Amino acid sequence: MSKSNLTRRGLLKTSAIAGGGLMLPTYLRAAAHSGFTNAPTGDTVTLGFNVPQTGPYAEEGLDELRAQELAVEHLNGEGDGGMMSTFSSKALQGNGILGKKVTFVTGDTQTKSDAARASAKSMIEKDGAIMINGGSSSGVAIAVQGLCQEAGVIFMAGLTHSNDTTGKDKKANGFRHFFNGYMSGAALAPVLEKEYGKDRRAYHLTADYTWGWTQQESIAAATEAVGWQTVENVLTPLASTDFSSYIAPVLNSGADVLVLNHYGGNMVNSLSNAIEFDLLSKEVNGKNFEIVVPLYSELMAAGAGENVKGVIGSMNWNWQLTDEGSKAFTKSFGEKYGRPPSNSAHTCYVQTLLYADACERAGTFNPCGVAEALEGFEFDGLGNGPTLYRAEDHQCFKDVLVMKGKENPSNQYDTLEIVEVTPRAQVEYAPDHPMFAGGDLGECNPGA
């Protein structure tokens, strides 16, 4: 039984204790500001690699991790140096970053925003990471980018293809090397028109989150501009593993092209389901039924096996490119891991080098200095030809590859062939393009 004996003295005492408790943080806050978050003090600097190791994008994440480890090796002067020798900026010496040896910590985003924030936070707060690199889901990348902005560290986005990452969700501390949905649309539409004609009816299956939405919007806009119609757009949950129920209605809709705005494990499953329904051998409106996968990756192609034959999509980079940078990277990745790198691996590797190079050129680890060094930075020799980091939205502009599933692959890695290298000028857009409007970079935040 309770005994309630609230006296004046009791109340005063309680309020005094509560007041004391509330005062405590004020006192603690006083000395919290010095320079910037996680300024490296010893002879090492810690980078945080936050990638999905479980969930539908796990394959991509593990490949990113391999590339990140390779980049750290090269920065520390081990191995053959990879793209450091072909990179147009020569600031990197192979002695770490600003003379400090590079170490790294890893985290698992589980392809979930909450988990990704928690693991990024623990890397920043516990391990003292000064930069977070990774992604492999735009939802996660946007969530972590927001966190890095608040915490005052640089976020070098890995694989994130949503327009929003450098559109309405852009942040001053976040940088993206990877291309985006708009660029895919701009690169794919002319090829699709050439291959499949002007008069097509497209049915979209779209992953239900920021990346799916913006990619679908971009592809629909680009294909409608060449005369296609969009019959239907169906949103599918990211966690789905069986898409049969979504594929069945496609045939009765009168559509003759299926656009799969899916990625990773999702795409492997939905494409396989589509093949099981034998869509590709159907004839609708007097035309062969076709499947388009706007965002391709060699890991997905490998996962889907036979099914990708003849399917068209776009990529940021591919190991079959013959420029010096791509050859050097493919060689050193292949020697270490016995397989060619994927385009998600490439973008994470490049982002790590770009970050290190920006620190060297800025002469500091301060996020504001690094951001300044990256903004408007023009470079070459990292596999994509001449590239610009645009200052207005922290998006890289470079050529885009249009790929097609190979009819006669010679080995398990040789699944895709390059149809066209779309020049940079064709995929450029104004920073205030309607698909990217509504965002605000804000001020760069160096943290405490």
Add this chain to the structure above:
Amino acid sequence: MLGLHKKDFNLLLIVVVLAMLAPFILNPFPENSGLAQFNAGYPDLMQKFVIFGIFAIGFNILFGLTGYLSFGHAAFLGIGSYSCVWMFKLLGYSVVPGILLSIVTSGIFAWLIGIISLRRSGIYFSILTLAFAQMSFALCYSVLSNPKFNLTNGETGLQVYNNDPQYFRGEGSPNVPHFFGMEMNATHKMELGGWLFQFNTGYYLCAVIMVLAFYLSIRIFRSPFGMMLRAIKSNNTRMNYTGLNARPYTLAAFVISGMYAGLAGGLLSAVDPLAGAERMQWTASGEVVLMTILGGAGTLIGPVLGSGLIKYFENIFSKINDNVLHSWFSFMPDGIEDLMVTLIHPFVGKGWHLTLGVLFMLIVIFLPGGLVEGGQRIKRLISGKKAADETEDEATQSTPAE
């Protein structure tokens, strides 16, 4: 003191001391030692300890006292989070309105769901709550988030943008969540020899609220209302025969525990202004059940211990990867080193669930009363006598309602 018996007051005192000194207690190993891996004294994890402590304390008011096993409590956590972030978006970054609104909205939702679910008890009640939680999850994950009508921002999670209205944001007030100007993510670092201790504003706010929540839960446990709830648990049918309508009591308990969950959700957003739908998934609901049972359902301190244990496993064990394992066993000859790594590998890193599962089984089989019972057994061993006054706590041990 404070209307508590001496024993309860001592317990409260222990909780206060633990909460206030957590940055020291959780960082027992020096920074550079190999054991620093096991330190848990960094702001994010400490915040999770106390916030999920609040969540579990609230859950225990329902499950521990009335025996109604709700399998959908994460819905209230999520609703609290979303409410709080919306307050940030509309009003500004002060955490007070956000936390208050999260308690209110989750209370309203709990009332609505409670009215329907509490018409049944036992397994049917559990399934009803689970269904409601999964419905809320689907709504937040997909239905209420599309480019045209975006209430929850789906997979990405709801966050605050620079161009949000924030009508009451004062000039020069911080651009991060703050409590009367004190930034939630401000951390004071104290280096002492090889140790690094971190004192975080957000943590202390959550800790103070957790202590208050704990105090309130003691008062509920010891009140006539709490006694009534226990009566419902021990024999609901007999209660009905004596002419008492139990439903208003269970509904009140359900709403109170829903509000606790909402408070926890609001605090989660206050320390990290992003609300994701995964928070409402059934796994999250299951987690709080695990926390409560691990710690000891129906005991006062049990849920707090259980939530701490689970969060510790989730954040510390999951970070032990093969590289770390190799460095631990590097003193052994190569073959044995690899063998040891292969043996331990499935239980750490991604496999932390496995370790937790084994631990959970062991506790449920050998210590049905959870960690609290373990503590009592140790105490009895040391003092060498059977403590007579333990019976009071044991009377509240868990058997689900029929």
